[in-house]
Amino acid sequence: MAQVSIRNVVKRYGSVQVVHGLDLEVQHNEFVVLVGPSGCGKSTMLRMIAGLEDITSGEIRIGDRVVNNVEPKHRNIAMVFQNYALYPHMTVARNIAFGLRAAKLPKAEQEQRVREAARILGLEELLERRPAELSGGQRQRVAMGRAIVRDPQVFLFDEPLSNLDAKLRSSMRVEIKKLHQKVQTTVIYVTHDQVEAMTLADRIVIMRDGVIQQIGTPLEVFRQPANLFVAGFIGSPEMNLIEATIRHKDGQPRLEMPGGIDVPVPPRNGSGALADGRRVTAGLRPEHVVAGEALAALPEDWRARATVGVVEPLGSESLLMLDIGDREITGKAVDSNLPAPGDRAAIGFNLAHLHLFDPESEQAIY
Template sequence: MANVTITDVVKNYGHLEVLHGVSASVADGEFVVLVGPSGCGKSTLLRMIAGLESISDGDIEIGDRVVNDLEPKERDIAMVFQSYALYPHMTVRANMAFSLKLARRSKDEIEQMVNRAAEILDLSTLLDRYPRQLSGGQRQRVAMGRAIVRNPQVFLFDEPLSNLDAKLRVQMRGEIKALHQRLGATMIYVTHDQMEAMTMGDRIVVMRAGVIEQIGTPLEIYDTPANSFVASFIGSPSVNLIDGVVQTQNNQLVLQADDGAIWPLPSNVNVKAGTPVQLGIRPEHIYLDPAGLPAEAFMIEPTGADTHVQLRVGKQLLIGVFRDRPDIALNATFHVRPDVSRAHVFDRVSGKRIGA
């Protein structure tokens, strides 16, 4: 296996620059997820690592080699795409063995490597079937098996679960994570699904509009987002953002929201009165409290374990996530308290996090 180093990488399509000096590193054996909205450049970056897109500027290293000018077959990588791209006229065994035959491996070696990959992916009983005889999840496992047999330095995954239904996606998330743990392989995984990123990655690279907004472990990014975009993108339901201006009240800093309501601020936040900010409160950090702020529920969505409540405090629309089944009636008034100690404060102009 190998580490991957991306240094000041730029991608241009004519006069249009879509990646703006991106830098990141992936350690040997690490599982890193590139996540962001459609059009942020994550798949383009992955294809540049694979050699399927040219590099306009900067360097990409795999192991100790700069691979900018190497063909994909010379980079010792394996890629799993969103589409399974299996040969329909070949059995599972033949699909998995195809690249090894092209590499002129011996028959015994091919059989050994295919059987090993099939065992890892629980495909041993399906080796003589054709793709049309497989479920979507099984086809995706075959696509992964085709990558495993090559024993590459780096595995690249480009939204491999997008074509699966919700239940299969959850199952395959676990299988890919387990595969990483068994192989100890270097893996780079692209998705637009923040839940996949949170549950699968050792570290997450959050991208937007061709730049990297933040790199960190899932909990680092969730607990200390670098800016309001990251806070909004990571987490479901999304963070509540309240616009306002910092004021002093009873020798304490508070947020005077645009609708005139007063919200408490974290006691350790380093911000001056008069600063326009956004207060970020995650839905699960809003609690029922008879002594709290009056709120009105205008939509209640029970999910079983939790209840999602869309509520209004003053003129501010918020989402709260409450455990179990709280006694909240539609259009009725109740009281809530935000956990200010776990709130986030962002500069309203730049969006950057304001810390202690």
């Protein structure tokens, strides 16, 4: 059993504090993704778990053991680096067996384990090649082979797909997921790519400036973002974030948005606390700003009109850039009969998926 507990971990470089009291519990066999923009402290956190960086204060446990001062090699972890860190002068087989040689395993067992890892990752044909003779995806697989061959308690991945092109990245994503299902080990994975985070994670940890913003399953962070940052970071295309004002009418809160748009706030947890005149930031994902046929499914008073700026057909659906007042928001339409740029089109807001944030504290309030 290898759960990883991170308790109140702080990292300081001189006077600059980059990680501010992080708490995180990773369960056995769980796939946790740390995601955030560059400089958010996610890689530093991973390197502290690996033991490549000291922690300034706090506690890191792997299994039942506090590892604050334990050498990386005694933490029973394996790490896959962004640049793969494959030794260019060794064959694939020697690269994979590096850790086994370090552990002074008998030759026969080394070979057997390398073969097993190669089989899992489909590297059997490549064992005698050198890294320079491999493609990016193959190198990535060798790096994973070097990790799994040691049978570690925890796998650490540091942006392992960043050096691959988009197509290869999505296929390697699937391979990593398959690998996790096969080897059943705790995984902590760092990326700046929210799509990777969504597709791979059991739970996502969203970080900014060394502080955890939200921890949750991919659907939780997608459906209930805890604050403006998470709302804007998760989801592609980005959630529309619109400055708006609460206006009470007949005792019911309504949302006044730019462009003279005025829609009701459906009663829900938190809607009671919305005072008349309160400034809020309204969040609606593009798929919840619709035009065309999808309008029919929405109540009459969830609709409005907006000027179509740009239409981007994606095939199965199209993105609409819509001007409301001086703001541009993104909507989606699935019909083939699309409004033309410049049209004043009917649009609808699916307010069942409305998010409201306090513009000061940036926290979700509804």
